[in-house]
Amino acid sequence: MPMLFLQIIEDRDEKMSNKHTTTDVILIGAGIMSATLGSLLKELAPDWDITIFEKLDKAGEESSNVWNNAGTGHSALCELNYTPEQPDGSIDISKALNINEKFQMSKQFWSYLVNSNLMHNPEDFIRSLPHMSLVHGEDNVEFLRKRFEALSEAPLFQGMEFSDDPETLQEWIPLIMNERTVDQPIAATKVDAGTDVNFGALTRKLLGHLERQHVHIKYNRTVDDIERTDDGAWEVKVRNYEDDTLEYHTAKFVFIGAGGGALPLLQKTGIPESEHIGGFPVSGQFLVCNNPEVVKQHDAKVYGKAPVGAPPMSVPHLDTRYIDGKKSLLFGPFAGFSPKFLKTGSNMDLLGSVKPNNVLTMLMAGAKNVPLTKYLIEQLMLSKEEYIEALHEFVPDAKSEDWELVTAGQRVQVIKDTEAGGKGTLQFGTEVVSAADGSIAALLGASPGASTAVSIMLEIMEKCFPAHLEAWEPKIKEMVPSYGVSLKEHPELVHDIRDTTARTLGLTNKTEAIKA
DSSP: OHHHHHHHHHHHHHHHEEEEEEEEEEEEOOSHHHHHHHHHHHHHOTTSOEEEEOSSSSSSOSTTSGGGSOOBOOSSSSOGGGSOBOTTSOBOOHHHHHHHHHHHHHHHHHHHHHHTTSSOOGGGTEEEOOEEEEEESHHHHHHHHHHHHHHHTSGGGTTOEEEOOHHHHHHHOHHHHTTOOOOSOEEEEEETTOEEEOHHHHHHHHHHHHHHTTOEEEOSEEEEEEEEOTTSOEEEEEEETTTTEEEEEEEEEEEEOOGGGHHHHHHHHOOGGGTTEEEEEEEEEEEEEOOHHHHTTOOSEEEOOOOTTOOGGGOOEEEEEEETTEEEEEEEEEEEOOSOSSTTSOTTHHHHTOOTTTHHHHHHHHHHTHHHHHHHHHHHTOOHHHHHHHHHTTOTTOOGGGEEEEEOOOEEEEEEEETTTEEEEEOOSEEEEEOTTSSEEEEEEOTTGGGGHHHHHHHHHHHHOGGGHHHHHHHHHHHOTTTTSOGGGOHHHHHHHHHHHHHHHTOOOOHHHHHO
């Protein structure tokens, strides 16, 4: 009887299958990653046929959605976890330099699209907003001072200011300093060239441009399976919810940019590179304030230090956000847990991702991260009033009635075996996984993700299209002038890029004034 039932299902699916197409490139997921890769490829290979599949009915509604991320143009201006203190007391700024360079690449590509009239009104997705770091206590103030001194030597960070004077901080962050009893050292750094980015709006602009370039964007489609064909291409089995049919699409290259949903799809490919990789889903919540009297008192993204034992993605920050033209404040994130890999996913996502080839990796990760598990459980048990107590560390006179709790997006942190961390190492970043022949690639992980999308997609093109790079390089350098160049070694290029992108995108650039 079970076999008969399965045969009936297979027969039904075969009857439902009414479409077979061939294309050059398939992009899975209509978020910032696919939108960026599609936009780059369409400039480099305009004759290529590109198709994008998205499970939802709109673009940029999962991780790219404006409410599902902090909107920080991650450039390491304020994120203290990117500049760890070494055992000898020195500050390692290498990761900060790397991330800042990558964000500069994103701004260059966005500027190219605006200057080429391929995208308009950049103020719809990016605004200038000071990025600040704020710390309390003698040790933390000393750390911040050393961080400031180390970063100030780098051309990418010129324009950063430091102050441990409460009166200066009152001018910079009045909402945070109001009613504050300064009974311990306090200090902050500020960079006026920071940004607030609406990645959902940016995604929709990029995809709008692609549609005008005849890229096929198919919504309400779920990818059920991905299989290698005899000739080395990939056949993607797609469920069309608009008319309840199955479709089969074949492409020479497939990119899986489905956010948290990328891992299960990568596993379906069966490529060796997909083995021994797992994912740990983490959800988040923010407190949001829309009271105009409160909102007008704060105009910055202010990052603190994560509590001892807390993961990097839990760094507390108080952010000004511009969403649909309206200014709001967000505070958080408060970590949570859900077995879903996407907000619109299934409660079976985590269990379904455990395979024979990664079960030991997953078990080892669980054993290694007991403190993280304990932290998440504690966060899950917090009440709103306890969230407000945490907010009081940033805004002493915050009133509960001015703030509401909203659920942010799902993130799936990568778990893999590494030489440095051993089996079952939990990664806090983004990870590109590609087949040896470059015919398929996937992006896993989280922050700084969206901010460095252009750099990541160029990395994918280097891995997956090596035969085209020589011909493409002049165009890539036209779109991203710093491509192939180390900005930290070319300060004159840093100044030029910051000036030109600021003008094109309508951003603040006070570097020269501060230097003078």
